[in-house]
Amino acid sequence: MNQPSNLPGFFSRLSIAFGALFKSLGDAEFAARVRDDGVGPTAAPAPVAPAPAPVAKPAPAPTPLRAPTPDSALQLLSLFQREARLIDFAHENLSGYSDADIGAAARVVHEGCARVLREHFTIEPVRVETEGSRVTLPEGFDAASVRLTGNVVGQAPFTGTLSHRGWRAANVTLPQLSESHDARVLAPAEVEL
Amino acid sequence: MSDSQTPRYAIGIDLGTTHSALSYVDLQASDGEKAVDAVLPIPQLTAPGTVEALPLLPSFLYLPHPDEMPAGERALPWSQIDETAVAGEMARSRGATTPIRLVSSAKSWLCHPGVDRRAAILPPDAPDEVTRVSPLAASTRYLEHLRQAWNHAHPEAPFDHQSVTVTIPASFDPAARELTAEAARQAGFSPTLLEEPQAALYSWIQGSGGRWRKQVAPGDIILVVDVGGGTSDFSLIAILERDGKLEPHRVAVGDHILLGGDNMDLALAHFVARKLATNGTQLDAWQMRALTYGCRSAKEELLANPNATTHPIVVPSRGSKLIGGSIRTELTREEVTSFITDGFFPRVEASARPAVRARAGLTQLGLPYAQDAAITRHLAAFLARQAGATAELEGFSGRVNAEHSFLHPSAVLFNGGVFKSGILAQRVMDTINDWLYMEGAEPARMLEGADLDLAVARGAAYFSYARRGGGVRIRGGTARSYYVGVESSMPAIPGMEPPLEALCVAPFGMEEGSELELPGQEFGLVIGEPVTFRFFGSTVRRQDRSGDLLEFWGPDELQELNEIQATLPAEGRVAGDVVQVKLHALATDAGTLELAAVARDGQRWKVEFDVRSAPEA
Numbered sequence: 001m002n003q004p005s006n007l008p009g010f011f012s013r014l015s016i017a018f019g020a021l022f023k024s025l026g027d028a029e030f031a032a033r034v035r036d037d038g039v040g041p042t043a044a045p046a047p048v049a050p051a052p053a054p055v056a057k058p059a060p061a062p063t064p065l066r067a068p069t070p071d072s073a074l075q076l077l078s079l080f081q082r083e084a085r086l087i088d089f090a091h092e093n094l095s096g097y098s099d100a101d102i103g104a105a106a107r108v109v110h111e112g113c114a115r116v117l118r119e120h121f122t123i124e125p126v127r128v129e130t131e132g133s134r135v136t137l138p139e140g141f142d143a144a145s146v147r148l149t150g151n152v153v154g155q156a157p158f159t160g161t162l163s164h165r166g167w168r169a170a171n172v173t174l175p176q177l178s179e180s181h182d183a184r185v186l187a188p189a190e191v192e193l
Numbered sequence: 194m195s196d197s198q199t200p201r202y203a204i205g206i207d208l209g210t211t212h213s214a215l216s217y218v219d220l221q222a223s224d225g226e227k228a229v230d231a232v233l234p235i236p237q238l239t240a241p242g243t244v245e246a247l248p249l250l251p252s253f254l255y256l257p258h259p260d261e262m263p264a265g266e267r268a269l270p271w272s273q274i275d276e277t278a279v280a281g282e283m284a285r286s287r288g289a290t291t292p293i294r295l296v297s298s299a300k301s302w303l304c305h306p307g308v309d310r311r312a313a314i315l316p317p318d319a320p321d322e323v324t325r326v327s328p329l330a331a332s333t334r335y336l337e338h339l340r341q342a343w344n345h346a347h348p349e350a351p352f353d354h355q356s357v358t359v360t361i362p363a364s365f366d367p368a369a370r371e372l373t374a375e376a377a378r379q380a381g382f383s384p385t386l387l388e389e390p391q392a393a394l395y396s397w398i399q400g401s402g403g404r405w406r407k408q409v410a411p412g413d414i415i416l417v418v419d420v421g422g423g424t425s426d427f428s429l430i431a432i433l434e435r436d437g438k439l440e441p442h443r444v445a446v447g448d449h450i451l452l453g454g455d456n457m458d459l460a461l462a463h464f465v466a467r468k469l470a471t472n473g474t475q476l477d478a479w480q481m482r483a484l485t486y487g488c489r490s491a492k493e494e495l496l497a498n499p500n501a502t503t504h505p506i507v508v509p510s511r512g513s514k515l516i517g518g519s520i521r522t523e524l525t526r527e528e529v530t531s532f533i534t535d536g537f538f539p540r541v542e543a544s545a546r547p548a549v550r551a552r553a554g555l556t557q558l559g560l561p562y563a564q565d566a567a568i569t570r571h572l573a574a575f576l577a578r579q580a581g582a583t584a585e586l587e588g589f590s591g592r593v594n595a596e597h598s599f600l601h602p603s604a605v606l607f608n609g610g611v612f613k614s615g616i617l618a619q620r621v622m623d624t625i626n627d628w629l630y631m632e633g634a635e636p637a638r639m640l641e642g643a644d645l646d647l648a649v650a651r652g653a654a655y656f657s658y659a660r661r662g663g664g665v666r667i668r669g670g671t672a673r674s675y676y677v678g679v680e681s682s683m684p685a686i687p688g689m690e691p692p693l694e695a696l697c698v699a700p701f702g703m704e705e706g707s708e709l710e711l712p713g714q715e716f717g718l719v720i721g722e723p724v725t726f727r728f729f730g731s732t733v734r735r736q737d738r739s740g741d742l743l744e745f746w747g748p749d750e751l752q753e754l755n756e757i758q759a760t761l762p763a764e765g766r767v768a769g770d771v772v773q774v775k776l777h778a779l780a781t782d783a784g785t786l787e788l789a790a791v792a793r794d795g796q797r798w799k800v801e802f803d804v805r806s807a808p809e810a
Contacts, residue, residue, distance in 0.1 A: 075243075082240070088515040097516050104521035108509045111490075173245075180265040181242030190290075190511075192479075 074183035075174055079120065081187045084112025120173055126166030135162045200356040202347070203661065205392070205653025206339055206384070207360050208332065208373070210300045211422030211455060212249040215339050216650035217355075218658040226403050226664050228655055232647055235342045237281030241266035247282060248647070250338060254296040254331050255284035256316075256323055271345045278326070280338045289482045293319050298423055299331035301451055301560050303376075304362075304369035306755050309805040317559065329376055336380035353382050356661060358653040362426045363388035363446035363672060366730060366754050367786040368802035374785050385657065386784030390417035390428035391443055391667050392652030393608035397643050398441075398665055399655040406439055408640060409604060411588060415441070415640065416602035418572065418621060419649075420609040425450040425568055427575045429600065430667065431583055443669030444586060445579040445600075446732060448752075450571050452563040454611045457533050460566070461488040461524070464532055465506065469522055476508065480520070483508045491524040492533060496614030502526050538569050538620045543577070543599050543628035545570045569624050576600045576628075578733055578749065585735055597632055606640040608648050670702035671780050674734050676743065676751065678727030679714075693727070695743040695751060699778035699786060701735040710791070711776040712740040718790060721768040723760040725803065730754050739778070759790045759800040776800070 080086035089109045094102055117123060126145045129135055137146060139156040145166060148158065177183060203218040215233040222229040234246035241262045256278050257267070267275035278296075279287070288295025296315045303310055305328070313325040326334075336359070343352045361373050370386055377384045387395075394417060398405045409415065411434035419426040427447035433440045462485040466476050476484060487506035494504045503525045510518025547565035565571070576599035583589040583600070605622060612618045618639065626636040644651065659666050676695035698711055718724050729751040737743070743751075761772060774790040777797070781787055788800035 078240075085509060085515050088513045092514065092516050094516070100521075101516050101519075104505075104507050104519050105509075105516040107505060107507050107521075108515065108519065175239060175243045175245040176236075176270070178242040178244070178265050178268050180263065 071177070071183045072174055074186065075177065076116075076120075078183070078186045079116045079175075080113060083116050084109045086113065087186060121169050122171035123167050124170050126168050127162055129162050129165070131162050131165055133162055134159060198354055200354060200661075201350040202355045203654050203657030204343070204352070204355050204357045205360070205387075205650050205655070205657055206336070206357065207389070207392070207647075207650035207653060208300065208335060209252055209421060209649070210298055210424055210453070211252055213252050213335050213339060214249050214647055214650035215343065216647060216654040218654045220356075220658065220661065223658060226399070228399055228658050228664060230399070230651055230654055232650065233339075233343060233346060235281070235339065236270050236345065237338070237342075238267065238269065238276075238279055238283040239281075239286075240283055243283075244270060245282070250281050250335065250342075251285040252297075252299065252335055253280065253284040253288055254299070254326065254334055255279045255287050255291075256294045256296070256319075256326070257287070258294070269341070271341045278334060280334055290479060292316070294323055296326060296331050298560060299328050299335075301423055302328035303332055303372050304365055304449060305560060306366075306368075307561070310372055311805060329372055329379075332373065332376040333379045336377055336382075340380055340382065356657045357382055357384045358387050358657040359384040360387050360389045360392045360649050360653045361784075362424055362449060363390050363428045363443075364424075364426055364449035366449075366673075367675070368755050368804050370785045371802055372804060374783060383783065385660070385782065387653050387656050388428065388443070388446065388672070389421075389649050390419050390426055390446070390608065391430070392649045392656060393417055393419055393643065394430055394441065394606060394652065394667060395655045395659070395665075396648035396652030397606055397640060399651065400642055400644060409439070411439065413603045414444075414583065414600065415604045415606055416576075416625070416637070417606045417608065418612075419607075420568060420611040421453050422455045422610070423451065423453040425452050425563075425571065427572060429579060429582055429602065430669075431586055431589065433586070433588055435587075439665075441665070441667040442586065443667055443672065445575075445582040446672040447571070447575040448732070450563045450568075451560055452537075452566060452568065452571075454609065456562075456566065457537055457611070458485050458489040458492065460536065461485075461492055461529070461532055464528065465522060465524065469520065474520060476520075479511055480508050488524065492529055493613065495524065495526055495529045496533065496616050499616065534616060534620055537566055538617055538624070539567050540620070540624050540627065541567065541569050541573060543573055543631060545573045546577075547571050547574055569621065572621070572625075573599070573628070576602070581733075582735075597634075599628065599632075601629055601632070601634045602637050603635070604638050604640050606643060608643060608645060610645055613645055668704075670704045670707075671699060671786060672701075673730040673732050674701040674737050675699040675778065675786065676729040676731070676737075677757070677776070678729065679742075692744075695729055695746065697737040697739055697741040697743070698776050698788065699780070700738055701731075703778070703780040703786075705780050705784065706782050708777055708779040709739045711778070714740065715773045715775055716790070717771045718759060718761050718774050720761045720766045720770045720772060721763045723758055725756045725758045728754045728757045728802075754802075756803045757788060757800050758803050759798055761790070761798055774798075 077087065081088070085108055089105060127135065137156060137158045141156065145168065150160070201220060203220055205216045207214045215235065216230055217233060218228045218230045232248050234248055235250045236244050236246045237250055239245045242265070264275060267279060269276060284295065288297065293316060299315065302308065302315060308314060310328045313327050313330070315326055315328060315331060316323070319325055340352045359373060359377055361370055365373070373386060374384065394415065401408065409432050411432055413432040415430045415432070417428045417430060428443055429445040431442045431444050433442050462481065465484060465488060466481060469476060484506065487508060491504035491506050495501050503523045505521060505523045508520040509515060512518060547563070547567065547570045549564055563571070579600045580597055602625065605625065607618050622637070622639055629636055655664060658664060674697055676697050678693045679696050680691045680693060696711070696714060699709065703709065731751050733750055766772070772792050774792050777789045777791050779787040779789065789797045790800055791797045
């Protein structure tokens with residue numbers, strides 16, 4: 001329903017703005033482009049915290065890269081924490097615990113993660129064949145959804161063994177957020193009165 | 194362009210004790226028994242500042258502290274400002290940790306005869322600074338939320354112009370029905386009311402796509418067993434043949450039983466907590482609630498999968514240290530069987546009856562929960578009480594046998610999430626079939642293909658559609674006969690109250706839209722002074738006609754309901770004068786019962802159901 005938009009949210013705009021400021025100070029060519037187009041960097045966005053994109057050097061025809069939108073990522077993290085305690089789990093040092101203790105916690109994480117995936121995504125396999133079976137990829141197959149490995153030579157059609165079926169999100173429904181909602185709070189602190 | 198005043202959709206609302214849902218039928222796209230229906234996803238807050246559209250709206254209302262959430266975090270897609278009270282998923286999850294601000298089971302309070310249902314009494318244990326709400330206001334809030342969700346999704350077809358049905362338990366008395374209709378009016382619309390077990394059958398009829406005619410035959414008696422989150426409700430529906438067409442007739446409804454799936458989860462959680470306590474692990478209130486959730490999924494898994502022998506339950510730690518802080522335990526098949534299957538659905542004899550404990554002298558005023566947890570015992574009592582329910586029914590006279598100790602159903606339709614467990618549905622079937630076998634009758638069959646979670650909302654939408662002439666209708670009229678108490682005219686005996694007689698004002702099975710005048714009897718009402726009558730209902734006395742005077746009745750035949758009250762305003766008359774009136778009973782098209790006092794000159798006043806009665810002294 002609400003697919004993540006390509007337009008950056010407020011916090012990513014904030015970080016783009018800071019990125020542009022420091023990059024302009026340190027990189028004359030970049031600053032010149034900002035001055036020339038008067039809009040700011042559109043072709044090659046600056047690195048964006050917290051998930052930096054690779055920096056594209058100004059080139060004759062740079063491949064446009066999309067800036068990730070942290071809001072949706074933060075929202076998903078928050079869901080994984082709320083339903084599955086994923087951040088709690090990942091932050092623990094496992095060395096001191098028995099497998100039985102870890103197993104008990106893993107149940108909470110597994111059950112919750114499964115619930116988040118089920119409720120917010122429609123996930124289906126890319127290939128319906130059973131793993132291990134022989135598949136043939138015709139000419140013009142979708143290289144984005146099928147990855148060739150091993151002895152990759154010759155011309156399509158390619159015939160090989162399906163080692164992983166792949167996953168595709170057929171639908172994403174993330175909750176809507178209110179305008180003022182601070183998505184960086186992944187889980188509020190709790191104080192019992 | 195069609196006229197915007199003509200309904201485009203038939204809407205059905207399941208206003209449940211724990212969940213509400215809205216389903217609709219597109220009238221333009223539907224024809225005959227082919228109804229095109231859908232369930233409306235309901236946008237609701239699931240966390241502060243987070244809105245999600247879910248198929249169900251949990252029937253919970255949370256009354257937040259003013260400082261509890263930042264501004265702008267309580268806005269819904271259609272709200273201009275923050276909501277003062279939050280309904281839905283966030284209400285339920287927040288309320289689990291702050292129960293003093295949570296309103297739950299408003300529907301059970303709405304039919305609680307011992308409290309004033311228009312008074313702000315919920316949550317009952319809220320501190321003084323929380324602005325409480327009345328059971329009526331809470332129900333209004335849920336309906337308003339659904340109405341706004343509809344208008345948000347369908348701006349082209351305003352809710353108020355659609356044909357809307359709201360469901361109620363079959364066991365609701367006239368006062369509770371009237372209050373449900375009033376909640377809807379306060380939410381801005383006038384609905385038709387439909388009994389939930391009937392809605393479940395409508396949904397089954399619709400879902401069968403016409404094949405239902407092959408699965409039932411004239412002479413069948415369908416028992417609908419509806420066990421929801423908070424209540425259990427039974428109805429009997431007989432299949433008649435009229436003019437070559439099958440016609441379902443609702444012939445009996447059960448009593449109001451406050452016992453449902455939530456009680457089962459809670460019972461299991463307490464059992465597991467006791468087990469943990471013997472090993473030295475004490476749970477606090479927060480962990481107890483987490484345990485209840487864990488028990489629910491363990492119960493569902495063990496009751497759905499006959500091969501599973503144990504299911505682990507983990508109560509997560511409250512702090513951020515998940516490992517080590519979590520408590521692990523498990524639930525075994527034997528425990529679930531002895532607790533749920535044998536505890537709530539024991540295999541009892543047909544002669545079993547629910548245990549009634551004498552109430553302790555001082556009871557805290559709460560919901561009147563069922564005292565016996567065994568649903569099969571309540572069912573045995575219901576079928577025995579209704580042994581003669583079909584005696585007068587056309588086409589059934591040859592089938593009634595005086596030796597039968599209970600009414601013999603020939604088919605059973607289950608409703609409610611509890612019956613997602615095939616084991617529990619099978620247990621009920623086995624128990625009923627044992628009873629039938631003992632009386633030499635054929636076993637009853639289970640009607641397949643029911644949608645257990647959304648059947649009531651879908652059936653209600655189908656009913657909205659059917660009553661516009663599109664599909665099959667269930668007949669039956671009012672499910673009770675009604676009586677007012679009158680003092681018998683006998684010489685006064687010192688120290689003894691004159692015995693009470695019951696005057697029938699509305700017979701069993703009054704069809705919607707019919708009005709009856711109580712013959713003969715006139716009452717003198719004093720202008721400006723309220724007059725009250727004791728009021729009774731019966732689910733078994735089918736033969737009484739309007740105006741019949743009962744001097745005696747069996748101990749279980751008549752149930753006293755809240756009083757009814759008439760006040761004649763002084764307009765145009767002299768206060769203190771006495772006006773002779775006759776009582777009229779009207780079964781409205783909307784599914785409520787109305788009583789009126791009509792003077793000889795034709796002037797009429799509504800006789801109100803008293804829903805403000807204080808607890809009995």
